[in-house]
Amino acid sequence: xxxxxxxxxxxxxxxxxxxxxxxxxxxxxxxxxxxxxxxxxxxxxxxxxxxxxxxxxxxxxxxxxxxxxxxxxxxxxxxxxxxxxxxxxxxxxxxxxxxxxxxxxxxxxxxxxxxxxxxxxxxxxxxxxxxxxxxxxxxxxxxxxxxxxxxxxxxxxxxxxxxxxxxxxxxxxxxxxxxxxxxxxxxxxxxxxxxxxxxxxxxxxxxxxxxxxxxxxxxxxxxxxxxxxxxxxxxxxxxxxxxxxxxxxxxxxxxxxxxxxxxxxxxxxxxxxxxxxxxxxxxxxxxxxxxx
Amino acid sequence: xxxxxxxxxxxxxxxxxxxxxxxxxxxxxxxxxxxxxxxxxxxxxxxxxxxxxxxxxxxxxxxxxxxxxxxxxxxxxxxxxxxxxxxxxxxxxxxxxxxxxxxxxxxxxxxxxxxxxxxxxxxxxxxxxxxxxxxxxxxxxxxxxxxxxxxxxxxxxxxxxxxxxxxxxxxxxxxxxxxxxxxxxxxxxxxxxxxxxxxxxxxxxxxxxxxxxxxxxxxxxxxxxxxxxxxxxxxxxxxxxxxxxxxxxxxxxxxxxxxxxxxxxxxxxxxxxxxxxxxxxxxxxxxxxxxxxxxxxxxxxxxxxxxxxxxxxxxxxxxxxxxxxxxxxxxxxxxxxxxxxxxxxxx
Numbered sequence: 001x002x003x004x005x006x007x008x009x010x011x012x013x014x015x016x017x018x019x020x021x022x023x024x025x026x027x028x029x030x031x032x033x034x035x036x037x038x039x040x041x042x043x044x045x046x047x048x049x050x051x052x053x054x055x056x057x058x059x060x061x062x063x064x065x066x067x068x069x070x071x072x073x074x075x076x077x078x079x080x081x082x083x084x085x086x087x088x089x090x091x092x093x094x095x096x097x098x099x100x101x102x103x104x105x106x107x108x109x110x111x112x113x114x115x116x117x118x119x120x121x122x123x124x125x126x127x128x129x130x131x132x133x134x135x136x137x138x139x140x141x142x143x144x145x146x147x148x149x150x151x152x153x154x155x156x157x158x159x160x161x162x163x164x165x166x167x168x169x170x171x172x173x174x175x176x177x178x179x180x181x182x183x184x185x186x187x188x189x190x191x192x193x194x195x196x197x198x199x200x201x202x203x204x205x206x207x208x209x210x211x212x213x214x215x216x217x218x219x220x221x222x223x224x225x226x227x228x229x230x231x232x233x234x235x236x237x238x239x240x241x242x243x244x245x246x247x248x249x250x251x252x253x254x255x256x257x258x259x260x261x262x263x264x265x266x267x268x269x270x271x272x273x274x275x276x277x278x279x280x281x282x283x284x285x286x287x288x289x290x291x292x
Numbered sequence: 293x294x295x296x297x298x299x300x301x302x303x304x305x306x307x308x309x310x311x312x313x314x315x316x317x318x319x320x321x322x323x324x325x326x327x328x329x330x331x332x333x334x335x336x337x338x339x340x341x342x343x344x345x346x347x348x349x350x351x352x353x354x355x356x357x358x359x360x361x362x363x364x365x366x367x368x369x370x371x372x373x374x375x376x377x378x379x380x381x382x383x384x385x386x387x388x389x390x391x392x393x394x395x396x397x398x399x400x401x402x403x404x405x406x407x408x409x410x411x412x413x414x415x416x417x418x419x420x421x422x423x424x425x426x427x428x429x430x431x432x433x434x435x436x437x438x439x440x441x442x443x444x445x446x447x448x449x450x451x452x453x454x455x456x457x458x459x460x461x462x463x464x465x466x467x468x469x470x471x472x473x474x475x476x477x478x479x480x481x482x483x484x485x486x487x488x489x490x491x492x493x494x495x496x497x498x499x500x501x502x503x504x505x506x507x508x509x510x511x512x513x514x515x516x517x518x519x520x521x522x523x524x525x526x527x528x529x530x531x532x533x534x535x536x537x538x539x540x541x542x543x544x545x546x547x548x549x550x551x552x553x554x555x556x557x558x559x560x561x562x563x564x565x566x567x568x569x570x571x572x573x574x575x576x577x578x579x580x581x582x583x584x585x586x587x588x589x590x591x592x593x594x595x596x597x598x599x600x601x602x603x604x605x606x607x608x609x610x611x612x613x614x615x616x617x618x619x620x621x622x623x624x625x626x627x628x629x630x631x632x633x634x635x636x637x638x639x
Contacts (some may be wrong), residue, residue, distance in 0.1 A: 107600025
């Protein structure tokens with residue numbers, strides 16, 4: 001039982017990382033209706049900007065806020081310059097453009113800041129808190145920030161006119177345009193917000209996994225898995241999905257004898273696919289009903 | 293997920309779903325073009341350096357793998373990030389059969405194809421319930437799982453674990469005065485031609501129309517009496533079959549298989565090749581193969597430090613200039629040319 005609790009704790013700690021990323025993934029999905037494969041690299045790049053500001057002697061919170069603002073601007077610029085011109089192209093061309101963006105950001109970060117591991121400071125300290133040190137203050141802080149972010153987004157999307165306009169623009173661009181919503185700018189805004197949330201995620205994740213250009217690769221994949229498991233239409237579901245992926249992965253490693261440790265990622269993914277068989281739009285996702 | 297050739301979907305009459313590339317006016321020109329490419333392909337090993345011959349062999353291998361993905365994505369509208377797994381199964385089937393059972397290399401191809409067909413068909417069954425991005429996740433799971441399964445300890449006797457398996461390059465038949473590289477090139481070319489022709493025929497057949505009808509409008513297809521579940525699973529199987537044979541040929545060319553050659557990144561490469569060549573275009577797969585092999589090397593040559601950035605920029609330029617791939621670009625250019633000629637003639 002103690003082992004079980006410990007594994008759940010460890011799972012929640014890593015799950016917090018995935019949940020953070022899953023939230024960013026779902027955000028951009030709501031805004032542009034595509035999964036952005038370059039999201040992790042955008043977050044990584046933002047984190048490097050914050051790190052650079054700290055290296056130049058700026059205080060942590062200034063760097064934190066500056067990185068978020070710069071990421072927002074960067075996200076809007078990427079949409080305006082790269083994705084607006086091809087918004088009529090087939091979806092697979094978009095996917096390839098995401099892959100291109102991924103490759104560019106990864107390579108640029110490696111070129112500017114090299115591939116050595118860098119430590120990134122945590123605003124919450126690194127003292128043990130629960131579960132025999134498995135869940136430290138940083139992990140707890142990270143989970144707290146994720147849940148806070150989720151709350152803010154919920155209020156924004158449900159309670160403000162701008163949030164409503166963004167949802168409308170993503171759900172039905174033609175009708176949204178007819179009622180006077182500037183759909184193009186809503187999409188750009190969605191990119192900006194996703195980049196900003198990604199920056200928060202990146203800066204929270206960096207103290208755990210160390211800062212380097214490839215730090216987000218694994219995290220993004222788990223984040224995707226969490227987002228899809230929870231349902232891409234539900235930010236709350238995505239956060240829960242992220243935690244679930246972390247816990248499942250840890251429990252599979254600990255409790256499925258022999259096979260578990262080597263294949264824990266595989267087992268986690270197989271479980272996710274099995275869940276999708278039963279609920280094809282994720283656990284909390286809305287079923288998309290199409291008119292014939 | 294729309295293919296440029298037939299995006300009109302439900303409004304197109306069923307018969308018109310057949311590709312426009314082979315439409316009535318140009319069959320003769322079309323055949324000449326194919327003959328020309330084949331003749332050039334036959335001559336290259338006699339004049340090119342052996343490294344070029346090796347690289348072009350790999351281009352054909354990738355083109356075949358991309359064709360497999362194209363059958364599934366371009367013609368049937370199912371998304372896959374898991375084709376690296378099928379490629380890996382094909383490569384390992386060939387390598388294990390040659391290494392452990394001393395089976396001649398040419399006989400491993402059907403075995404690799406058959407193994408992949410079975411795996412692909414079985415994987416296609418549960419995938420029936422999933423669409424779009426959810427299907428992408430399921431296939432992605434397959435791509436992530438494959439290297440781990442190949443490294444899995446209890447299977448080490450068979451797969452060689454992390455070390456992988458080395459195999460020998462097949463000897464050319466005694467009566468031909470060519471070396472092993474040249475022979476492998478011709479062997480791959482032969483397999484490629486047969487499989488491309490088979491794919492072109494499949495797409496033109498009744499079955500092919502059913503496959504494309506499912507892509508364009510699954511509900512209308514089902515209403516017309518097409519067994520969509522069966523066709524979708526079968527397409528998954530056939531797609532895996534193609535990619536598996538490509539994997540076996542790739543193993544012969546590289547003479548080595550190891551788990552980390554068949555990661556998710558290979559799936560991404562195949563996807564890039566598919567889009568660059570043209571979704572839903574069979575000749576486009578060759579262009580995709582060329583891109584996948586040569587462009588990363590080219591980027592590496594321009595600047596080692598920024599290779600990834602240069603590759604990304606090239607990729608973006610390609611998407612900007614040809615949003616629906618090389619095949620779509622050629623078709624558009626052809627249409628413009630025809631319009632220009634007819635306007636000159638009438639004036």
